[in-house]
Amino acid sequence: MTLSPPQPPPSSSPRHAAIQELRRGTQLAELLRQQVELIPEPNRRHAAVVNVGQISMAMESSLSILQSEMEHPFVSEVMAAPTAYSDGGTSRRRNGPVTCTRKVRHRRGRAGAELPIKEILTEAPENDRFHWRKYGEKNILYAEYPRLYYKCAYSDDHKCPAKKYVQQQSNSYPPLFLVTLINEHTCDTLFRDNEPSSSSSGSQVLDFTKASLSPPLMAAASELKKDEEDGISVSMHRYSYSYDEY
DNA sequence: GAAATTTGACCAAG
DNA sequence: CTTGGTCAAATTTC
Numbered sequence: 001m002t003l004s005p006p007q008p009p010p011s012s013s014p015r016h017a018a019i020q021e022l023r024r025g026t027q028l029a030e031l032l033r034q035q036v037e038l039i040p041e042p043n044r045r046h047a048a049v050v051n052v053g054q055i056s057m058a059m060e061s062s063l064s065i066l067q068s069e070m071e072h073p074f075v076s077e078v079m080a081a082p083t084a085y086s087d088g089g090t091s092r093r094r095n096g097p098v099t100c101t102r103k104v105r106h107r108r109g110r111a112g113a114e115l116p117i118k119e120i121l122t123e124a125p126e127n128d129r130f131h132w133r134k135y136g137e138k139n140i141l142y143a144e145y146p147r148l149y150y151k152c153a154y155s156d157d158h159k160c161p162a163k164k165y166v167q168q169q170s171n172s173y174p175p176l177f178l179v180t181l182i183n184e185h186t187c188d189t190l191f192r193d194n195e196p197s198s199s200s201s202g203s204q205v206l207d208f209t210k211a212s213l214s215p216p217l218m219a220a221a222s223e224l225k226k227d228e229e230d231g232i233s234v235s236m237h238r239y240s241y242s243y244d245e246y
Numbered sequence: 247g248a249a250a251t252t253t254g255a256c257c258a259a260g
Numbered sequence: 261c262t263t264g265g266t267c268a269a270a271t272t273t274c
Contacts, residue, residue, distance in 0.1 A: 133249095133250070133251090134250075134251060134252085135251090135265095135266070135267075135268095136252095136253085136265070136266060136267080137251095137252075137253075138263090138264060138265070138266095140263085140264075141262090141263065141264090147264085147265090149264095149265070149266075151266095153250095165265090
């Protein structure tokens, strides 16, 4: 397979240029897939193929979005939003990270029971204003990074059923995390307004600068080429910025 | 000393 | 049996 040479977009709008770049990216991903299939160890090969496939899918869906907008310019504006992500359901913001909802069958409990879940791809999995407590961590088959399990810190006090799973998807910078939210926060609607929100820190939620960072994530964070505290506090500022913007 | 995290054991489903 | 999700004692952090 040969790559088309990087052509200057002809008589182009920025959108045309973006489409051209996405097409190039798709070709590169295909090239990468062919290389990745030469990895000898089956597990690593499969994981890599899956990741490359996701990259291809992401670019193809971006392509189709852009192309459909060319045909129907007023349908569904796609916004490049900061990395705040929508909460457990009290707001309906859809811009920014990729979100989708579906029902999932739980492995425990009544057979066939389904739970409301929402999946979000974000680079700031800790910043959603809720207070989470980590209760587990698991290596997932064919996944490069472990999945971290959190439940609402008020799950005991107020029987709040909200949970979330966080799994790093890539070691790029910024690293992307797949966040799976399960159940709505009941503590949120009941107690949010009573929180004494101090102006600066407010309610601190997951702190990924501490030991809860899994080693690969730490590696990604330290790629900032600064000493750890500075590098991370910079990104934390960015997160709290999007938090305020909420 | 309280609160949060880590981590291996345990459990249910397939 | 394997796998993903949860529990809970031990450990760490504040």
